[in-house]
Amino acid sequence: MTEPLRIAMWSGPRNLSTATMRSFGARADTSCVDEPFYAAYLSLTGLIHPMQDEIMASQPDDPKTVIEALTQGPVDTPIQYQKHMTHHMVDGIPRRWMKEVRNAFLIRHPARVLTSFAKKMDEVSLEAIGFPLQAQLFDTVCNLTGQRPLVVDSDDILAAPEDTLRKVCHGLDIPWDPQMLSWPSGPRPEDGAWAPHWYESVNASTGFAAPPGPLPDLPDALKPILDAAMPIYERLARYKV
Template sequence: MWSGPRNLSTALMYSFAARGDCGVWDEPFYAAYLQATGLHHPMYQEVIAKGPVDPFIVAGECRGPGNPEKPYFYQKHMTLHMVPGFPRDWMASCENVFLIRHPARVIASYAAKREGPTLADIGFVQQAELFDEIAHRTGHTPRVVAAEDIRATPRVTLMKLCGSLGLPFNDRMLHWQAGPKPYDGVWAPHWYNAVHRSTGFDTAEGPLPELEGDYAQLAEEAMPFYERLYLHKM
C-alpha cells in the first residue's frame, strides 16, 4: 500500500491487521530513508536506532513471506521513502495499491504534526513516479483507492479493494481495538495519537480545509500529481 503521510494509511493498516489473516509491516523503509537523507524527523534517532537501515535488507524482507503464521502480508509504504539508489525490483513481486487523499487535507493534517512541509515531504510527486514505474515493471495499471471513499463508505470501498486483490472481505476490517498496536512503528507516539483513539474509520470528511500562504501554494503544486492518480481510482 503506497501513500504519503497523513493519508489514512495507519487506519487502513489497522483494518487489514484486524482481519486476523494478515501480517503487517509499518513503513519498512523509514529508518533507511532517514539514515540515507539525514533528515531530522520527529523521533528520528529512535527510528534509526530501531532500524533496519540497510535498504537492501528491507527490500529482501519485503519479498515475503512475512509472518509465517499469516497467509497475507500487508506492507504500509511511504512513497517518499523510496529515494534514489534504494532497490525497487522487489515491487514487481507484490500486489501494489496506491492510497490517495486530497492535498489540502494531507497538508493541513501534516502541518499540525510537523511545521513547514515541502512537496518532497508529502509524497505526491513520488507517488506519481512510483505509479508509473510499477505500471512499467508489472505491465498493468496499479490499483488506486481514495481515502475519502474509505471514510464515506468503508464497507463498500473495502469490498471493492479486497475483490480486486482476490481477498475475501472480512467484517473485522471495519473495527479494531483502541490504543497502540504491537506492530506500530517506534514513531507512533508522535504521529498516531488520533488513530490510537479510534476503533474504526471516521465518518465522511467535511469541506476541504482552507489553506493560506505557503500551504495553499504547496497544495496547488501537489494537485496535478494527485489528479493523475485520481483518474484511476476504483
C-alpha cells in the same frame, strides 16, 4: 507451504494510512509491517525527524536488508500488509523488488494532507507530502508489471467504508472480511517506533472516522504546494476504485 500474498500499500503521510493498516490488521489472515524503509530514508537523506534515535534503533537502514525481508522474509499469516510511505523511496533505494509484491496506492486530496501534515511538522514541502514520488512509483509499477495497480481514495473509505473496502479486497483478489470495519483502541505490536508522535488519533479510534467535510482553507504559504500537488492527485484519482 503456500507463499503469502504480500500487499504493498503506497501512501503519502496523513493519508489515512495508519487507519487502513489497522483495518487490514483486524483480519485474522493478515499481519502488518509499518513503514519499513523509514530508517533507510533518514540515513540516505540525512534528515532529522521526531523520535529520530528510536527510529534508527528499531529498523535496519540498509535498503537491501529491508527488501529481502519484504520479499522473502517469513510471514506467519496468509497475507502480509506492508504500509509504505512514498516519500521514503528516495534515490539509493531499489525499486525492482516491487514486481514481487502486489501494489496498491492510497491517495488523499492534497488540501487535507497539507492541513494535517502542517499540524505535525514545522517544514512542509511538496516532496515531504509524497506526491511526486507517489506518481513515480505508480509509473514504476505499471512499467514493471504491465498492469495498472489498484488506487483507493481515503475520502471514499471514510464516506463508505464497507463499500469501498469491498472494492479494495476485490481488486487485491482477497476475500472481503467484515472485521476490517473496526478494531480495538490502543497501539499494536507492529506499530513503528514513531507511533507516540504520530498515532495519537488512530490509537483512540475503534473504526474509521466520519465522512470528511468540505475541503479546508489553506494559508497562503501552503497554496503553491497545493497547486503543484493537485495535478498528481487528479491523475491518480482517475483510476480509483
